[in-house]
Amino acid sequence: QTTDTKKKCISTAETECDVTDVLRNVKETYTAHILSVTSSGMDNFEEPPFAVSEKFTPYSQTVLGKPEIQNYTQKGSKLNVVFQDPLTPYTFPNGSFRSIRDIFQDDLEYKLYYWKDQSSGKKAATTKSRKFEVSVDSTKNYCFYIQGVIPSRRENRNGQDSMVLCTSVGRTILDEYGAEVFIIVAVIAIAIITLAIVLSVILCKRQKAKAAREKEPLNGV
Structure with missing residues (x-):
């Protein structure tokens, strides 16, 4: 921890201040001093009231955001x-934003939670890359989501959950x-089927009865 002080959001009426650009060392611990001062032109010889924020270490306290699922397939027994x-x-010199992998590097891993569709039993897999391949039942559909994890942290180890998605391979009417x-x-x-059989039997009996009547000789002939 150092005593280096930087000023941000000078003479602003806003209640929020983005200090990302002065927190370059993400493993350093920072505090913010917020001063409430009068507008220029007003004489005030008293020390302005101020508040001090809680200590904040970006590396250990930042909440990991939601991973974005780009593609998924279930082929045979593999998801x-x-x-x-x-x-x-945080940005690179060219202005593009850094990802959490650029910040946390080998400390970062991801967990995939997956389960059979319409089931509550979850399984989990872990990776340090940007993809998962897990074995599944080829006759069942699966739902899943991903979560970033920093195992070395004592608090805020788990990040936000991604969107829950489900496969639709082999989905039947029963499913x-x-x-x-x-x-x-x-x-x-x-x-x-039963009605068709009954109607067929009735129709057949009527046709036989009609044929029998036609074969009978006419009375008085």
Whole structure:
């Protein structure tokens, strides 16, 4: 910790101040002193009131953002997920934003949480790269999300969850609508078949009766 002091947001009426550009050393610990002063032209010989923020160390206290899932496929017994690192407010000399991987490097890893669709049992996988490949049941669909993790931290180890996505490989009507709808459809089908058989039998009997009457001799002939 040093005593180097930098001034930001001088003579502003705003209640927020972006100090990212003065927190270049992310492993350093910082505090902010906020002074409340009168506008220019007003004589005030008293020391202006001020507040001191809590200590803040960007490297250990910054909350990791949501990873962005770029692509995912489920082929056979493999689920592959490709994602992108969240960006930070810090920039490179060319103005592009640094990602959390640029800041945390080998301290950063990601966890993939995945489970069978319509099931509550989760599994987890870990990687330091930007992709996952895990073994799954080829006959089932899976849902999943990704989370950044800093294992070396005591607090704020887990970042924000990505969007939850689900595969749709091999999805059947039973998967979509459940067993109840399947049973209803089966009952309706059986009823239609039964009705068709009954109508066929009745029609056949009527045709036989009509043919028998036509073969009978006319009375009095």
